[in-house]
Amino acid sequence: MANSRGGFTNKIGFIAAAAGSAVGLGNIWKFPYETGANGGAAFLLIYLCCAFLIGFPVMMAEIALGRKTGLNPYGAYASEGNKRWALAGLFGVISGFMILTFYNVVAGWAFGYFLQISFGDLLSAENFGAFFGGYVADYTDNMIYSILFMIVTAIIVARGVSKGIEMAAKVLMPTLIFLLILLIIYALTLDNALDGIRFYLVPDFSEINGKTVYSAMGQAFFSLSLGMGALITYGSYVSKNDNIVNSAVIVTLADTMIAFMAGMLIFPLVFSQGMEPSAGPGLVFVALPGIFQSMGPVIGKVIGGAFFLLLCFAALTSTISLLEVPVAYLVDEKKWNRKRSVAILAGSIFLCSLPCLLSQGAVEFFTDFMHYEGSSKSFLDLVADLFSEIGLPLGGCLLTLFIAVKWKTSQLSAEIAIGYPSYQGSTLEKYVNIMITFICPVILGVMFITTLLQKFFNVALF
Ligand code: PFF
Numbered sequence: 425m426a427n428s429r430g431g432f433t434n435k436i437g438f439i440a441a442a443a444g445s446a447v448g449l450g451n452i453w454k455f456p457y458e459t460g461a462n463g464g465a466a467f468l469l470i471y472l473c474c475a476f477l478i479g480f481p482v483m484m485a486e487i488a489l490g491r492k493t494g495l496n497p498y499g500a501y502a503s504e505g506n507k508r509w510a511l512a513g514l515f516g517v518i519s520g521f522m523i524l525t526f527y528n529v530v531a532g533w534a535f536g537y538f539l540q541i542s543f544g545d546l547l548s549a550e551n552f553g554a555f556f557g558g559y560v561a562d563y564t565d566n567m568i569y570s571i572l573f574m575i576v577t578a579i580i581v582a583r584g585v586s587k588g589i590e591m592a593a594k595v596l597m598p599t600l601i602f603l604l605i606l607l608i609i610y611a612l613t614l615d616n617a618l619d620g621i622r623f624y625l626v627p628d629f630s631e632i633n634g635k636t637v638y639s640a641m642g643q644a645f646f647s648l649s650l651g652m653g654a655l656i657t658y659g660s661y662v663s664k665n666d667n668i669v670n671s672a673v674i675v676t677l678a679d680t681m682i683a684f685m686a687g688m689l690i691f692p693l694v695f696s697q698g699m700e701p702s703a704g705p706g707l708v709f710v711a712l713p714g715i716f717q718s719m720g721p722v723i724g725k726v727i728g729g730a731f732f733l734l735l736c737f738a739a740l741t742s743t744i745s746l747l748e749v750p751v752a753y754l755v756d757e758k759k760w761n762r763k764r765s766v767a768i769l770a771g772s773i774f775l776c777s778l779p780c781l782l783s784q785g786a787v788e789f790f791t792d793f794m795h796y797e798g799s800s801k802s803f804l805d806l807v808a809d810l811f812s813e814i815g816l817p818l819g820g821c822l823l824t825l826f827i828a829v830k831w832k833t834s835q836l837s838a839e840i841a842i843g844y845p846s847y848q849g850s851t852l853e854k855y856v857n858i859m860i861t862f863i864c865p866v867i868l869g870v871m872f873i874t875t876l877l878q879k880f881f882n883v884a885l886f
Pocket of ligand 1: 445446447448449450451520523645646647648649650652653654655742743745746
């Protein structure tokens with residue numbers, strides 16, 4: 425089955441693509457502002473627990489289900505369960521579509537920043553906050569860049585699994601890591617950098633409440649690309665003798681390490697520039713230009729431009745995986761050919777992204793779209809909350825429930841053991857089975873209810 429649909433050339437190809445999916449705007453744009461808005465180190469700690477204790481077993485389960493069935497999320501649930509369970513897969517397919525409608529917009533900002541830093545006069549702005557506000561409100565540039573982003577994503581996905589997805593991921597990730605390390609070293613030399621490190625690494629447990637926990641869980645799922653079947657889909661292209669445990673460990677470590685590094689870069693910057701860490705989604709776009717400005721006009725333009733360009737590439741390997749999920753659904757279930765599926769989906773996603781694009785100050789109706797969680801929310805906030813913060817942990821809950829009651833952990837173990845024979849009987853197997861059968865469905869289910877109540881009905885359970 426996997427062969428006729430294409431597949432990764434080897435294990436490294438899969439790891440590069442899965443890590444490419446995981447590492448993206450979630451690590452460098454979303455993680456720092458979520459950490460900043462939720463109290464710093466205490467959030468980091470809970471986030472790491474969510475990623476390793478819950479995210480990691482869910483990741484293995486997604487890859488295993490994908491590889492066993494060789495299908496998209498809908499098909500995977502349908503073939504191992506039934507049509508009713510397949511609705512959980514369909515929810516994942518829809519989530520991929522919807523997440524892409526806002527992800528693409530933010531990716532467009534990153535591309536615009538690359539151009540504005542390297543070829544425009546962003547670095548001579550006096551107030552980067554005001555610049556960012558004006559930039560996202562001006563929809564002409566944003567519209568062009570998000571179309572461009574969608575087109576590049578579509579071309580790569582249309583080229584198929586090994587030629588497009590794998591190649592894009594292999595070169596760009598190491599370059600991004602290298603540049604991050606250089607910038608962190610530089611940031612640590614700035615005045616007040618230590619205050620930033622303290623905020624980021626010394627936890628204040630009085631900061632923890634319901635919102636800290638569900639935001640950390642939502643962030644872990646978003647960052648690891650879990651809960652919507654992206655890794656079921658990628659798993660369907662993996663060869664039988666690959667070691668799933670090994671791959672999942674590497675992807676989880678790479679992803680959390682890059683998020684952690686992004687924090688090590690941003691918080692020293694935020695504190696050295698006297699900014700508020702809780703500034704929200706503009707945090708990275710406002711804090712980073714400061715460091716590039718301080719490097720002088722020439723070096724700042726080169727390094728700043730390179731950084732935002734790499735951020736675009738990191739976003740691209742994620743948009744590819746987001747688009748691949750609905751594409752695989754149409755190819756497998758509706759028997760459309762890949763190119764047609766890509767063209768129709770990319771076009772529709774772009775159209776559906778317009779309200780998000782216009783919700784950052786361009787159109788009042790979408791900007792001040794709803795009021796919840798004690799503040800005014802844009803259309804983009806709403807889509808992100810529904811499909812990412814609430815939707816992904818819910819998807820994880822449904823997956824673990826599915827395995828617990830329908831597919832059974834024995835099948836999960838058997839699939840994982842194909843590429844890793846000593847898995848069966850190991851302590852890791854026991855841990856994964858307990859997590860998947862009891863702990864994950866309960867924690868993720870409770871989290872789903874808590875998030876819904878606290879966000880939209882102003883009821884805090886804890
Ligand atoms: N993990 C990506 C990021 O951190 O930017 C976003 C993402 C990709 C979420 C794919 C979900 C997904 F299925």
